[in-house]
Amino acid sequence: MSAQSKAGAGTVSWEEGGRRCTAVWRSESGARAPRRIAVADDRMAADIAYKLVCEGTALLWRGDYHGARQLLAALGRRVDRKPPKQGATPRESFHLYRQARSRRARVLGMLLVPLEIAPGGSYAVPLRRAPDVGPACAAAYGTADGAVGDLELVSLRELQGVLGAYEWRRKGVVVDALGGERIHPYHGVFSPVRGEYVDLVAQAPLPRQEAGGLVAFDIGTGTGVLAAVLARRGVGRVVATDVGERALACARENVTRLGVARAVEVVRADLFPPEADGQADLAVCNPPWLPAKPTSVLEQAVYDPDSRMLRGFLGGLAERLAPGGEGWLILSDLAEHLGLRPREQLLEWIADAGLRVVDRLDARPRHGRASDPEAPLHAARAAETTWLWRLRRAAD
Structure with a gap:
């Protein structure tokens, strides 16, 4: 047998x-x-x-x-x-x-x-x-x-x-920040079902009022949802990057479907776009939130070994920001509540990268596990907050 x-x-x-x-x-x-x-x-x-x-x-x-x-x-x-x-x-x-x-x-x-x-x-x-x-x-x-x-x-x-x-992919995911329009995720590309982080990007004040002249980088774009939100807010040019071919195809399809393809350029890059794209007034990154090793390809959107993507974004941000520009780091504090990465370590990385915090916006998760006392790791999930850290170069 x-x-x-x-x-x-x-x-x-x-x-x-x-x-x-x-x-x-x-x-x-x-x-x-x-x-x-x-x-x-x-x-x-x-x-x-x-x-x-x-x-x-x-x-x-x-x-x-x-x-x-x-x-x-x-x-x-x-x-x-x-x-x-x-x-x-x-x-x-x-x-x-x-x-x-x-x-x-x-x-x-x-x-x-x-x-x-x-x-x-x-x-x-x-x-x-x-x-x-x-x-x-x-x-x-x-x-x-x-x-x-x-x-x-x-x-x-x-x-x-x-x-x-x-x-x-066929039905799509409703995104409130896009006026109820839908994002269509591909298999293996992180779906924006947790809408609080998208809402933070839709609500945070832009670096300056003249949005049409802004250049933004969306680092690790995935489905392209954050790039689309920025374009809908009037940002004149968004360069969206990712390393996965499936994510790149997904993002291109979504920005085209949403009618923002003229403002959004999707390019293959590990973190920041090529030097030829210059500096940005705004750089946005939503890295995987937990510093642990993924055990499968599908876990790569959740687990960031040794906080590689997070540290790479912070380490390269100051050089790629235009004067007066901002970096928006979207990050849950779940890792802190689980004892995986203390807040002090994050703040140290920010300072070591020549950056300073100018503001921090927060949102409470709306997913079911945050309110289900029977869910695994409930105490940490119930205390979780999603943050948008507004960062600038320390010299600005």
């Missing part, structure tokens, strides 16, 4: 029907290919499935698609029977929580479904009652690279994420 798979070179293999089968391993989250794969269907009991996946054996589903969804839910209930431990400090509790989430993702990621390459480079799931996954997979993966009928394997949990992300 199970056998060692060849996980190298992005492929996996398994025994099925008396023959050796091989497929490409697909994981947008960066998960490793499973070393062992067993074939499973609707006859497999959830307890047996849970034992296998906990022991490191992935399950390739060959039954009804909705049966796979039911088994995934059953596996989730079994994982959740053991809640994360609480540490002696908020920092310890945070790391224990992350360990528990990592284990949960690993266990649930062991239920696999086949993806079959269809005509035209699209994808299909060759299971009974499977949904049409072609448009969602095309949006997340692009055109399939292989012959019609070739198989790839993907975790059902990731495929559900791809399908959910496609619905977000």
